[in-house]
Amino acid sequence: MSQVLEVQPPVVITLNGDCGIANAEELRAKLQAAIAADTVVLDLSNATSVDSTALGMFVQLQKAIHARTGATIKIVTKNQQLRRVLAFTGLDRIFKVGDSIAFTR
Numbered sequence: 503m504s505q506v507l508e509v510q511p512p513v514v515i516t517l518n519g520d521c522g523i524a525n526a527e528e529l530r531a532k533l534q535a536a537i538a539a540d541t542v543v544l545d546l547s548n549a550t551s552v553d554s555t556a557l558g559m560f561v562q563l564q565k566a567i568h569a570r571t572g573a574t575i576k577i578v579t580k581n582q583q584l585r586r587v588l589a590f591t592g593l594d595r596i597f598k599v600g601d602s603i604a605f606t607r
Contacts, residue, residue, distance in 0.1 A: 512541035512576075512606060521546070522553030529556060533563045540571050543606045544597075546579040557593065564596060574598050576606045 513536040521529060536542045544560065546552065564575045576598045579585065588594040600606065 510540045512543050513539035514543045514545055514603070514606075516545040516548070517552075517556075518548040520551045520553075521549050521556040522551070523555040526555050526559075529559060533559050537563065537566050539567070541573055541576075541606075542567060543576045543578060543603065545603065546577060546581065546584060547602075549579070549581065549584070552584055552587070557587075557591070561593070561596065576600065578603055578606065 515532050515536055517529070517532075542563065560575065560577075567573050567575065574597060577588070578600055580601050585594070585599065588597070588599060598605075
């Protein structure tokens, strides 16, 4: 007898504009809603800035998901400044980072 595993579709959280302390409660609510997902994609394609508050929340979500499923959050961004921040902080080794939603499939 074979076992059928149910695979959840990825939860895509699209963030626009400035992401951080100014809209922390809204951001926290969006991230909390995704905590039960097996796969989370943070689409930062239209984010103009991401501060340390937002990055900290991303790390907290990653820890929770990884502890439960072993999965890694995927971040979509073409923003070179954000990519430099992720590299400088070492977060590019914690998250999978790509240029488009297509890389998340």
